[in-house]
Amino acid sequence: MFGLRQSVIDIELRRTLIIRDDCSTRCSVGRGATGFTTRSDIGPARDANDVSDDRHAPPTKRKKKEEEEEEDEDLNDSNYDEFSGYGGSLFSKDPYDKDDEEADMIYEEIDKRMDEKRKEYREKRLREELEKYRQERPKIQQQFSDLKRGLVAVSEDEWRSVPEVGDARNRKMRNPRAERFTPLPDSVLTRNMGGESQSTIDPSSGLMSAIPGTASQGMLTPTGDLDLRKMGQARNNLMNVKLNQISDSVEGQTVVDPKGYLTDLQSMIPSYGGDINDIKKARLLLKSVRETNPNHPPAWIASARLEEVTGKIQAARNLIMKGCEENQSSEDLWLEAARLQPPDTGRGVIAQAVRFIPTSVRIWIRAADLETETKAKRRVYRKALEHIPNSVRLWKAAVELEDPEDARILLSRAVECCPTSVDLWLALARLETYENARKVLNKARENIPTDRQIWVTAAKLEEANGNKHMVEKIIDRAVTSLSANGVEINREHWFKEAIEAEKAGSVHTCQVLIKSIMGHGVEEEDRKHTWMEDAETCASQGAFECARAIYSQALVTFPSKKSIWLRAAYFEKNHGTRDSLEALLQRAVAHCPKSEVLWLMGAKSKWMAGDVRAARGILSLAFQANPNSEEIWLAAVKLESENNEYERARKLLAKARASAPTPRVMMKSAKLEWCLDNLETASKLLDEAIKVFPDYAKLWMMKGQIDEQQGETDKAWETYNIASKKCQHSVPIWIMMSSLEEKRKQLTKARSVLEKARLRNPANPRLWLEAIRVEFRAGKRDISNTLMAKALQECPNSGILWAEAIFLEPRPQRKTKSVDALKRCEHDPHVLLAVSKLFWSEHKLQKCRDWFNRTVKIEPDLGDSWAYFYKFEILNGSEEQQEDVKKRCISAEPHHGEMWCAVSKKIDNWRLNIEQILLLVAKDLPIPI
Incomplete structure (x- = not known):
């Protein structure tokens, strides 16, 4: 900025010096000055274009000259200058050089800079004036905003009773008139014809005026009514007469067919509608x-x-x-x-x-x-x-039209004429007896040595006739023969043949095909991964025997791989029988005795079948293989407690505390006593456990809940307070402490607890959600909305927050909020559940059902989604749909969800199964509105 000002000053100084030098020179010459050089020394003192000095001329002469100059002034646009106007100025004769251009640019930059300084003030003043104007003259939409919000409470009957709005400017609507043309109702015909089917019309009904000449043509009955039957006959007679007149020409040649006249007319109607x-x-x-x-x-x-x-x-x-x-x-x-x-x-x-x-x-x-x-x-x-x-x-085509016997004869001739057609050979083999079919297939292999379908058909034929030992020989010979004839062994094609064989009922053939082909063309280090993918592909296509064969062969190759045994066990659990699962698990624990999951699956299978003694035997063997396993100890305790063997469960827990004193064992010990209503014993066990494991949050939570159950709220608060210091990062403890304060009507303390928890655990969506709900339950809806906005800023990808935000909005804005939630958390089960409830509240039943299915498919472990889905089917679905949801929920065995855990974790419901919990949760769920 300083450089710009300095440049402007330099330019002005130059101009001033030039003007002053010129003026001084002229003045000195005019006064006769001597002793210094002037323009008279080097030329004329006045330029030829200079204005003459007429200051001493007579007034009349001077006035006359001024008038002449005014008359000679050029007012043309070309003589106009933006600085000096018409006629020029002091510098109008000087040329516009680069210095002048630079000076103008500098001035322009200065103007822009000054304008930018004033721009902020100008815009601020404009906004203030606009706001003031809008406050003085609000829009019609703003004036009726409160009334629009009140439309939410309008019922459907009130909407229907709202009268139609008429146009006051329309004269026809202000002065309605009767219709000029009114269709004749059927009641007139019914009244004139009576209760029975008649063919006459009463002349007094007014219909006679539409049928002229009826009386003169004899169409009236003796009673004076119009006979419709005779009227139709007369019309047909008239049509026949006209057709007969044009059917024969003058020469007697027929040109019109009366019978097909109307049919031909239909065929003459062009079907093309173009130009x-x-x-x-x-x-x-x-x-x-x-x-x-x-x-x-x-x-x-x-x-x-x-x-x-x-x-x-x-x-x-x-x-x-x-x-x-x-x-x-x-x-x-x-x-x-x-x-x-x-x-x-x-x-x-x-x-x-x-x-x-x-x-x-x-x-x-x-x-x-x-x-x-x-x-x-x-x-x-x-x-x-x-x-x-x-x-x-x-x-x-010819064979399809023949009987089986004739078809066999035709096919015998067909394979002679077309010996390279695989379909004809296979069709002939199907129609022949077992012996002849074998001969036919042998001839087919001789004529077509490069086709695998003939070999597979031969294997199916042997299996169908009880020769299973021949199937493996045929498949092995097929692979060898095809390889010798230069045929590429494509795994996908052979797997497809195996799947088709299973669907045709040839289970042994499909298993042999899988066994012979699954290792072909697979690298040794890729075998496990490739085989697991093949098994999943077959299972997804419904080929369970093929998948079972792949697992069986993989376990033979990798007998000590626990992951393969687990996959096979889960496959048998989902698609097999209980006997096949238990047989597989017996083999699995024999090869992998250190795998706790396999032992537990076997024990659970026996227990679910009602064989408690066998389950105990499996767990005792598991103890021998894994003496200090926490999972096996707890599984044995659960087995005994579920079967009312509480003393045996206590003894097992005592042994577990002695041999494997883990926090879970201590917690399960206290929980068993709590479930049996031995609160003092449970409190003592918890006190001992807290001394050993002070940082295990669940022990503190159980102790505080027992204190609350006994009515000692102060003691419970003290427990939660100590727990919040020992386990600062345990969110449930902070939430339980806040809930206790809320129950004690200490809303301010509940807020402070949650705020302290958020400081200890930043960006935790569950703490934000609890704070929002605390304000909402207290009736502070505005504060809850403000907290939700802050929560979404800190946790923008939290599904539980977005799901809560949807139903915090007014009803018209919920759909927009759900779209934003889906953009942020497309695959979050809580958001999907909220969208499902939104469709439910809008009575879009099919969409709601589709979104519920999508929710439980993405996260089957979320119990709340199953409960809402079941509640929806109870109110809107059939019994089959209700049973389907219940079966799928029992199969999924959900364990999480706010509503679900509130019921399943309740101490009085500790022996309820999945179905009973589902019914209880669904019963207490509110219907979305």
Whole structure:
């Protein structure tokens, strides 16, 4: 900025010095100054263009000269200057050089800079004036905003009772008149005809005026009524007379068919709705093509189809027949001609085509299709096979029309004429007996040594006849023979054959195929990964035997891999039987005795089947293999407690505390006593456990809950307070402490607890959610909305917060909020559940059901979604749908969810199963509104 100002000052100084020098020179010459050099020394003192000095002239002369100058002033636009106006100024004679241009640019930059300084103030003042104007003159939409919000409470009946709005400017609506033309109701006819079906009309009903001349034509009954039956007969007679008049010409030749008159009229209606000029252009072009190259069949076909589209079917037939005359060897032309002709004429056209092209398979098939009787079709196919004996298509079509015995004879001849057709050989093998089928398949292998289907069919044949030992030999020989003949062994094709064999009922064949092929072309280090993918693919396609065979072969190859045993066990659990699962698990624990999961799955399977003694035996063996396993100890305790063996459970827990004193064992010990209502014993066990494991949050939570159950709220608060210091990062402890304060009507303390928890655990969505709900339960809806905005800023990808935010909004804004939630958390189950509830509240039942299915599919462990889904089906679904949801929930075994855990973790419900918990949760759920 300083540089700009300095440049401006320099330019002005230069201009001032030049002007002053010029003036001083002129003055000195005029006064006769001597002793210094002036322009008179080097030239004239006044320039030729200088203004003369007329200051001492007479006044009259001076005035006259000024008038002349005013008259000579040029006011043209070209003489205008933005600085000095018309006529120029002091510097109008000087040229506009680069210095002047630079100075102007500098001034312009200064102006812009000054304008930017004032811009903020100007815009601020403009906004204030605009706000003031809007406050003084609000929009109509703003004036009625409170009334719009009140429309939420309007019921459907009130909406229906709202009258239609009339246009006060419309004179017709302000002064309604009766309709000029009113249709005659059916009640008039009914009243005139009486209760029974009659064929007369009462003349006094007013209908007689619409039928002139009825009395003179004898259409009235003796009672004076109009006879409708006679009126219809008269109309038919009149139509017959007119048709008879035009049916014969003067020469006696019939030109109109009275019977088919109306039918022909229907056929004359053109079906083309385009421009007639386009049709004319198309006709002209196609005519040119036909005349230029009459031996081009597509031109004739296009011309005929154009006439057909425009409704001129006869012209199309004539064109196509002319094309057949020009191109007698065109298969497409003859087929098109047969299509355009009626069935009787079409048979004649096809007969001509057969004479000209006796080796066309399509023409022979068309000829058979035109026949209506099966016998005639057989005759056509046999005649066709005489001309074309090597057509597989004709043989197949002919065989389909025959009886099994005749089909077998035909196929015997077919494989002689077409020895390379696999389908014909396989069809013949299916119709033959076992011995003959083996011979047929052997001949097929000799003629076609490169096809795998023949070998697979032979294996299926042996399995169907009880020769399972031959299946493996046949498949091994197939792989060897095909490899020797240069055929690539494609795993995908062979897996497809195995799946088809399973669907056909050949289970042993599919298992042998899998066993022989699954290791082909797979690297040694990739075998496990590839085989697991193959098993999943087969299971997804419903080929469970193929998947079972893959798992079986993989376990033979990798007997000590725990992951394969687990996959196979889960597969048997989902798709197998209990016996197959238990047999697999027995083999699994024999190979992997250190795997706790396999032992527990076996014990659970026996327990669910009601065999408690066998479950105890499995767990005792598991103890021997894993003496200090926490999972096995707890599983044994659960087994005993669920079967009312509480003393045995206590003894097991005591042994577990002695041999494996883990926090979970201590917690389960206290929980068992709590469930049995031994609160003192439970408190003592918890006190001992807290001394050993002070940082295990669940122990503190149980102790505080027991204190609350006993009514000692101060003691419970002290427990939670100590726990919040020992386990600062345990969110449930902070929430329970806040809930206790809220129960004690200490809302401010509840807020402070949650705020302290958020300081200890930043960006935790559960703490934000609890704070929002505390304000909402207290009736502070505005504060809860403010907290929700802050929570979403700190946790923008939290599904539970977005799900809560949807239903915090007013009803019209919920859909927009749900779209934002789905953009942020597309696959979050809480958001999907909230969207499902939103559709439920809008009574969009099918969409709601689809979104519930999507929710439980993404996260089957969320119990709340199952409970809402079941509640929805109870209110809106059938019994089958309700049972389906219940079965799927029991199979998923959910363990999480706010509503679900509130019921399942309640101490009184410790022995409830999944179905009972589902019913209890669904019963207490509110219906979304």
